[in-house]
Amino acid sequence: MSNITLPRPLPTSPHAARIGAHFGPDNHPSQPPLPARLVGLCFTNRCGSNYLAELLAATGAVNLAAEVLHFESVIPISTQSNISSLRKYLASMMSWNAIGGNYMTKLATAFLPALETAGLLDDALAGAAFIHITRRDRLGQAISFEIADQTGRWASYQSPSDRQPRFSRYRIERIMANLAADDAYLGKFFTLNNIVPLSIVYEDVLADPLAAVARVLEFLGLPWSAPDQTKIRTERQSDALNEQWREMMLAGG
Numbered sequence: 001m002s003n004i005t006l007p008r009p010l011p012t013s014p015h016a017a018r019i020g021a022h023f024g025p026d027n028h029p030s031q032p033p034l035p036a037r038l039v040g041l042c043f044t045n046r047c048g049s050n051y052l053a054e055l056l057a058a059t060g061a062v063n064l065a066a067e068v069l070h071f072e073s074v075i076p077i078s079t080q081s082n083i084s085s086l087r088k089y090l091a092s093m094m095s096w097n098a099i100g101g102n103y104m105t106k107l108a109t110a111f112l113p114a115l116e117t118a119g120l121l122d123d124a125l126a127g128a129a130f131i132h133i134t135r136r137d138r139l140g141q142a143i144s145f146e147i148a149d150q151t152g153r154w155a156s157y158q159s160p161s162d163r164q165p166r167f168s169r170y171r172i173e174r175i176m177a178n179l180a181a182d183d184a185y186l187g188k189f190f191t192l193n194n195i196v197p198l199s200i201v202y203e204d205v206l207a208d209p210l211a212a213v214a215r216v217l218e219f220l221g222l223p224w225s226a227p228d229q230t231k232i233r234t235e236r237q238s239d240a241l242n243e244q245w246r247e248m249m250l251a252g253g
Contacts, residue, residue, distance in 0.1 A: 036098035040107035048202035058227035130197035
């Protein structure tokens with residue numbers, strides 16, 4: 001019986017189905033323990049998780065957290081490396097990338113059902129550490145998401161897009177609701193499993209990046225190490241268009 005439980009109803013997720021179909025049934029569920037402690041950087045899109053992940057990795061104390069449970073990562077990596085189950089995939093990612101016994105990965109609500117389907121909730125998450133990054137400015141987050149979704153430019157270091165995004169009040173309001181629901185689901189997950197995550201706010205990271213890094217390292221039981229700023233690629237993408245759309249939303253346009 002699993003000790004880690006997901007709140008019902010499960011979040012909508014293409015990952016469990018796509019990953020499950022890729023691997024098929026796991027006929028060898030009894031395996032050695034995973035080789036590192038999982039550190040889940042829990043996030044919603046456009047909340048600053050990439051920036052925080054880069055800051056932490058730039059200290060050398062932890063690996064760079066990525067969306068390794070996204071089916072677009074799982075399927076090609078496991079195919080290329082001839083990995084036959086999600087358990088073996090996660091164990092391999094840990095073996096290749098963990099630092100000091102910790103393996104940090106970005107963890108969205110949509111990834112959790114994939115772990116449940118593979119029977120990995122306890123193995124991956126019991127004993128894990130969780131950092132939950134949120135953003136106070138939900139409207140700004142939703143506008144950023146909508147622009148990135150339309151342009152395909154999700155990170156500042158990606159090439160500029162020629163696509164011209166179009167304003168939609170309906171879409172932005174729907175995104176705001178979805179982001180709030182995802183953060184609420186994470187809160188229910190923590191409460192249901194008696195997990196106390198480290199809560200980090202994006203705006204606080206921007207105001208004092210070193211303080212945010214210090215909080216995370218202390219939470220993980222790691223000594224202080226200053227990030228190498230030359231390794232930080234992520235920059236803020238907000239520009240005049242974001243502000244224009246904010247004004248339109250607030251004005252009811």
